[in-house]
Structure formats: structure tokens, C-alpha cells
Amino acid sequence: MIHAKNITKSFGSLQVLKGIDLQINKGEIVTIVGASGAGKTTLLQILGTLDKADSGEIRINDTLVSELNDKDLSKFRNENIGFVFQFHQLLPEFTALENVMIPGMIARKKEAFCKERAKELLDFLGLAGRTSHKPNELSGGEKQRVAVARALMNEPRVIFADEPSGSLDSKNKEELHELFFKLRNQFQQTFVIVTHDESLSGLADRTIHMKDGLIID
Secondary structure, three states, X not given: OEEXXXXXXXXXXXXXEEEEEEEEOOOOEEEEEOXXXXXXXXXXXXXXXXXXXXXXXXXXOOEEHHHOOHHHHHHHHHHHEEEEEOOOOOOOOOOHHHHHHHHHHHOOOOXXXXXXXXXXXXXXXXOHHHOOOOHHHOOHHHHHHHHHHHHHOOOXXXXXXXXXXXXXXXXXXXXXXXXXXXXXXXXXXXXXXXXXXXXXXXXXXXXXXXXXXXXXX
């Protein structure tokens, strides 16, 4: 599903990634762990095509994404990748339903289809009664489930998550972790998750440890 070869990245004189080789299989839930400054988030952003490496290549589902131009890369990202961030990043002026619909609308799918798909996802995630609520009317756990629904809108092959449970209390954190595995089992998506949460990394199919810009196991 994901193949990365010799990925390097520097910011000025600071080399953050020092030659990363990585393979992640379809349907795997993989966590990336390590101390702050190890390069975890930088690697996640490069794998997720939000940033570009200085050198190396990345293939996702047999597409050499590191060679795509900006237009094709944006299209590939919208159709194949979903993102879940620590602070959900929902648009405050839109309802839960409208936030979930956004990736579908960007992909120029029909509004009626997007609305029906968003309703189905919110219902699946236990939010059927919250579709018309705006983010400031939702709890932290509800906001993060809306963000997960948004990530699922275009049926992505892989979901990248950066500290997705970092801002949640223990109960919502546990529910979110269980949700990732439920989604994998139902939709066969691949999950790549940066986390400091030992309980989540302990549940994953595989944990990748990073230190000083390198994978150490």
C-alpha cells in the first residue's frame, strides 16, 4: 500500500529525516512513536503528501506520488487519502453534516450524493442526532468523530492521523481507538497514526519507533 524509500527532509541546516525506508501493507494499523523532535509528524506529512521530501520516493497504491505535479497530487490526495488531526480542524461556520460533505464537494460529486453519504457516515459513527450542530455545539469526542467521518467521505485507501486522541479525555480516547479498528475491519482502510499514547500503540498491528530522524527498529 505505502512504500517509502530513502526519504530525507531538512529545514535550513537542521536535517529532520535522514533516509527513511518504510513499507506499510493494505489494511494495517501502524503507529509511529518517538520523542518530540524525532521526525514523526514530518514523516507523516510527507507520506500524506502534505509536504515534499528533499529526496527519495513514495508510492501509494502503486502511484509514484513523489513525482506528481501539484494539480495531480491534489486530486490524488482528495480521492485516496483522509486525515485526522489532534484538534479536528472543523470549519466553525459549517454544521457537522456540511463539514463531512466538504471533501466530496471538492471532488465535484453531486451535492445530493455528498449529503446522503455524510448522513450515513455520521449515523455509523453515532452522530445521527448531531448533523445540524456546529462545532461549538459538539463535545470534544463528537468533534473528533465528525473529523473521522470527513476523512472517510471519499472512501480513502489510507487515513493518516496525527495525535488524534491527544486532546480527548480517557473515555473519548478509548472510544476513538476502538473506532479505528472498527473502521479497518469494516472498510479495510490502512491507518498510519503518530501518537504518544501507549495504549493505542499497544493495540496497533505494528509500531514504528523513530529517533533523531531515523527508524530504529
